[in-house]
Amino acid sequence: MTDLPPGIALEHVSKRFGAVAALDPVDLTVAAGEVVTVLGPSGCGKTTLLRLVGGLERPSTGVVTIDGGTPEAARTHKRIGFVPQSPALLPWRTVAANARLLQDVNRGANPAALPDVDALLDQVGLAEFAGAHPHELSGGMQQRVALVRAVALGAPYLLMDEPFAALDEITRADMRHLLADLCEPLNTAVLFVTHSLAEAVYLSDRVAVLSSRPGRIVDVVDVPLPRPRTAELEDDPAFFAIETELRHLLHQGAGR
Amino acid sequence: MWATAGVVAFALAWETWVRLRDVKPFVLIPPSRIASELADHPRFWVEQTWATAWHTVVGVSFALLSAMVVGAALAAFRPLEWAAQPVLVLVMVTPWVAYITSVVLWLGAGTPTILFMVAFVTFPPFAFAAVLGMRSADVAARELLRSVDASRPEVFWRLRLPSALPSLFTAARFATGLGLAAAYFAEGGSSSTAGGLGEVGKRVTLNATGGYEILWGSIVCAALLGVVLLVAVTTLERRLLSWHASQRLVIG
Numbered sequence: 001m002t003d004l005p006p007g008i009a010l011e012h013v014s015k016r017f018g019a020v021a022a023l024d025p026v027d028l029t030v031a032a033g034e035v036v037t038v039l040g041p042s043g044c045g046k047t048t049l050l051r052l053v054g055g056l057e058r059p060s061t062g063v064v065t066i067d068g069g070t071p072e073a074a075r076t077h078k079r080i081g082f083v084p085q086s087p088a089l090l091p092w093r094t095v096a097a098n099a100r101l102l103q104d105v106n107r108g109a110n111p112a113a114l115p116d117v118d119a120l121l122d123q124v125g126l127a128e129f130a131g132a133h134p135h136e137l138s139g140g141m142q143q144r145v146a147l148v149r150a151v152a153l154g155a156p157y158l159l160m161d162e163p164f165a166a167l168d169e170i171t172r173a174d175m176r177h178l179l180a181d182l183c184e185p186l187n188t189a190v191l192f193v194t195h196s197l198a199e200a201v202y203l204s205d206r207v208a209v210l211s212s213r214p215g216r217i218v219d220v221v222d223v224p225l226p227r228p229r230t231a232e233l234e235d236d237p238a239f240f241a242i243e244t245e246l247r248h249l250l251h252q253g254a255g256r
Numbered sequence: 257m258w259a260t261a262g263v264v265a266f267a268l269a270w271e272t273w274v275r276l277r278d279v280k281p282f283v284l285i286p287p288s289r290i291a292s293e294l295a296d297h298p299r300f301w302v303e304q305t306w307a308t309a310w311h312t313v314v315g316v317s318f319a320l321l322s323a324m325v326v327g328a329a330l331a332a333f334r335p336l337e338w339a340a341q342p343v344l345v346l347v348m349v350t351p352w353v354a355y356i357t358s359v360v361l362w363l364g365a366g367t368p369t370i371l372f373m374v375a376f377v378t379f380p381p382f383a384f385a386a387v388l389g390m391r392s393a394d395v396a397a398r399e400l401l402r403s404v405d406a407s408r409p410e411v412f413w414r415l416r417l418p419s420a421l422p423s424l425f426t427a428a429r430f431a432t433g434l435g436l437a438a439a440y441f442a443e444g445g446s447s448s449t450a451g452g453l454g455e456v457g458k459r460v461t462l463n464a465t466g467g468y469e470i471l472w473g474s475i476v477c478a479a480l481l482g483v484v485l486l487v488a489v490t491t492l493e494r495r496l497l498s499w500h501a502s503q504r505l506v507i508g
Contacts, residue, residue: 054403055403056399056402056403075402075403075404075405076405078404078405080403080404082399082400082403082404084396084399084400085396086396088394088396088397088399088400090394090397090414090415090418091499091500092418092421092499092500101400101401101414102400102401102404104414105401105404105406105407105410105411105414106404106405106406106407106410109404109405133499135499135501153404159403
């Protein structure tokens with residue numbers, strides 16, 4: 001098992017729910033420190049794919065490995081920071097306590113040096129809300145807390161399940177800029193699931209385009225834009241060119 | 257202010273009606289006579305009310321604690337819940353007045369019977385509230401905790417129990433009234449010597465030679481105790497559930 005390079009690897013992974021095929025066999029890798037986005041239409045199985053990697057579902061066929069081990073082992077050792085679709089903040093905990101939630105459980109598996117939650121909250125502009133409760137925050141602020149909560153694990157992998165899907169367009173743009181700022185210096189590998197072209201291009205090193213259900217990979221596109229990514233990049237012709245390419249692939253995947 | 261006015265108006269109407277219609281004392285006595293009885297023997301009434309309060313609070317607390325343990329088990333294993341549900345429903349709907357004699361025969365007259373009755377009748381609403389509340393824990397938060405392999409106790413303390421608090425408090429408001437009624441009735445159980453308002457009331461009824469001030473004194477004290485318990489539960493709820501939507505005032 002140790003002959004595999006570090007990273008996430010899906011080999012011929014598929015998933016059926018009863019008679020419904022959610023995901024056709026998929027091969028995909030995420031190298032250490034790499035940001036890979038799974039882009040696809042609603043209901044194409046991209047969330048299922050993420051849950052398979054996180055060990056929250058078991059594949060019907062194929063194997064998922066994380067650093068050569070099982071997703072369950074990665075969970076046990078807290079090597080995965082999960083950002084769900086809804087912020088899933090606990091309403092009785094303050095912002096700071098919510099951000100610490102994942103540090104607080106299964107403490108034995110925490111890394112020796114945990115990221116500083118206060119500094120992270122400061123970095124996402126929530127320092128003055130540390131003592132506030134979730135109901136006092138806007139949707140975008142809640143999702144920032146959810147990001148900090150995952151990053152605060154200091155885990156080598158982040159799995160993000162359309163975390164910005166419920167936000168308005170302006171907030172979404174702010175959030176992807178913030179996410180890039182937050183993750184780029186950490187050299188964390190990210191598997192990001194979205195149906196937003198701009199998010200896919202802005203955040204990723206590579207984008208895997210999924211077809212409509214049952215999802216299969218139409219193509220994997222490299223995003224050779226320079227890092228660190230900045231907001232101005234979104235006006236660059238190169239950015240548009242990749243967006244256009246991805247859009248064509250999405251259409252191709254939907255119209256088979 | 258308006259609340260006080262309401263109570264005063266009610267007492268005045270009561271007083272006037274009893275005096276004008278010349279209601280027989282074994283039916284109803286005017287509030288002024290109850291008030292003077294309470295004022296004449298304050299020590300006695302405080303002691304009796306205290307005994308009933310103690311019975312109610314201890315019994316209800318015991319029901320709450322055991323319901324949380326049982327609720328956690330039921331919420332964790334569905335088959336267990338299916339098996340337990342009919343029994344809980346039976347306990348809840350069976351008139352407890354009917355079987356209290358058997359309990360007295362079993363545990364003897366006195367404190368154990370009273371506490372058992374209070375705990376037994378208030379247990380089912382707490383158990384249902386605990387199961388419902390623990391199961392209502394946010395699915396996304398549950399998966400999140402799974403994603404870092406949080407243990408069952410961790411999930412219980414950090415997610416399930418706080419999620420159950422709102423429904424437990426709703427049950428607690430209902431259970432204090434129920435528990436107080438059970439305490440009053442069980443205290444009146446034959447030859448009980450545990451004290452309490454129920455015993456006082458029962459003694460008067462057995463005498464059948466008057467002493468209606470004392471019967472009504474026990475009723476008024478029980479009512480006041482009920483109010484105090486309810487206020488205590490509500491205050492605690494405000495404090496512990498300040499985060500919950502039900503406790504937030506709409507501002508602006």
